[in-house]
Amino acid sequence: MTEAASGIRTVPTIAELRELVARRRADGGRVALVPTMGALHDGHFALVRRARELADLVVVSIFVNPLQFGAGEDLDRYPRTFDADVAALEALGVDAVFAPAVDEMYPNGRGGTTVQAGPVGSQYEGASRPGHFDGVLTVVAKLFNIVQPDVALFGQKDAQQVFLVTRMVAELDMPLRIEVVPTVREHDGLALSSRNRYLDAGQRQAALVLAESLRAADAAASDGPSELLAEGVAAFGDHDGVSLDYLVVVDPDTFLPVGEDYRGRALVLVAAIVGSTRLIDNAFVEVGGD
Ligand SMILES: Nc1ncnc2c1ncn2[C@@H]1O[C@H](COP(=O)(O)OP(=O)(O)OP(=O)(O)O)[C@@H](O)[C@H]1O
Numbered sequence: 001m002t003e004a005a006s007g008i009r010t011v012p013t014i015a016e017l018r019e020l021v022a023r024r025r026a027d028g029g030r031v032a033l034v035p036t037m038g039a040l041h042d043g044h045f046a047l048v049r050r051a052r053e054l055a056d057l058v059v060v061s062i063f064v065n066p067l068q069f070g071a072g073e074d075l076d077r078y079p080r081t082f083d084a085d086v087a088a089l090e091a092l093g094v095d096a097v098f099a100p101a102v103d104e105m106y107p108n109g110r111g112g113t114t115v116q117a118g119p120v121g122s123q124y125e126g127a128s129r130p131g132h133f134d135g136v137l138t139v140v141a142k143l144f145n146i147v148q149p150d151v152a153l154f155g156q157k158d159a160q161q162v163f164l165v166t167r168m169v170a171e172l173d174m175p176l177r178i179e180v181v182p183t184v185r186e187h188d189g190l191a192l193s194s195r196n197r198y199l200d201a202g203q204r205q206a207a208l209v210l211a212e213s214l215r216a217a218d219a220a221a222s223d224g225p226s227e228l229l230a231e232g233v234a235a236f237g238d239h240d241g242v243s244l245d246y247l248v249v250v251d252p253d254t255f256l257p258v259g260e261d262y263r264g265r266a267l268v269l270v271a272a273i274v275g276s277t278r279l280i281d282n283a284f285v286e287v288g289g290d
């Protein structure tokens with residue numbers, strides 16, 4: 001374990017992290033966990049700031065989890081900016097960075113015990129990334145067991161992840177609260193994402209179509225689900241180098257697509273490939289008027 005002057009610690013092992021958390025918990029302190037894959041940006045920092053408000057001890061995990069990447073995905077080239085990440089977290093008053101090696105988390109490799117995300121886990125993101133959410137829930141469950149936080153924070157940008165993690169916590173009776181933080185955007189509406197680094201200037205501009213499609217869907221929401229979807233999809237019309245993966249409107253309570261008679265609050269999910277980079281975004285809308 002290494003300790004900087006201000007007291008941030010980078011902890012590579014489960015045993016050391018458990019010890020550190022147990023010491024603070026013995027003083028009656030509340031513990032918050034912010035799980036990340038590093039390459040931190042202002043979206044992550046919003047989670048960390050909220051964690052700082054909620055807890056006495058803030059743990060940020062940085063772990064690029066191989067279990068949630070499919071064959072041919074960007075596991076090897078996923079951006080890694082560890083020193084800058086730790087410096088930024090130190091400035092935000094984070095107490096500990098849990099940064100385990102892959103062997104520390106999966107000493108028996110792949111093929112061990114995993115959490116199954118269920119049917120919603122194979123829809124939308126899960127349809128394009130088979131096994132992704134089993135990998136996410138498995139590592140998140142491990143992190144919850146290791147840190148045993150009072151609260152864990154997740155970003156609304158990964159809406160399906162939020163839904164599945166919240167449902168896992170409820171269905172497996174995990175004793176913690178999930179706090180969801182709104183999506184942080186660039187001034188022009190692009191949702192911050194570590195994968196935005198893959199975009200060149202032209203692709204960065206083209207990527208605005210995701211947020212535009214959500215705005216178009218919102219503007220048509222009062223007319224009903226099919227109008228909303230038609231307008232959202234139409235926004236992709238003339239964007240070269242962008243291919244729409246899915247645009248769907250779901251009931252936030254079930255994550256199932258809404259029927260044509262649906263009225264009320266709904267969630268529009270969009271995913272598109274810009275160049276070779278897969279990006280996602282989402283927005284709440286009021287179907288059928290306010
Ligand atoms: N723009 C954002 N606003 C709010 N939270 C975010 C944002 N981007 C990421 N997060 C949240 O930060 C946490 C860690 O996410 P992760 O490390 O995968 O970053 P990411 O930017 O989503 O990366 P990726 O490019 O892999 O999607 C997740 O809970 C995620 O939802």
Ligand SMILES: CC(C)(CO)[C@@H](O)C(=O)[O-]
Binds near residue numbers: 037063140158161
């Ligand atoms: C929650 C998470 C850190 C699990 O690896 C990851 O899916 C992410 O960064 O959103």
Ligand code: BAL
Binds near residue numbers: 068158161
């Ligand atoms: N932001 C979710 C993690 C992933 O894309 O693998």
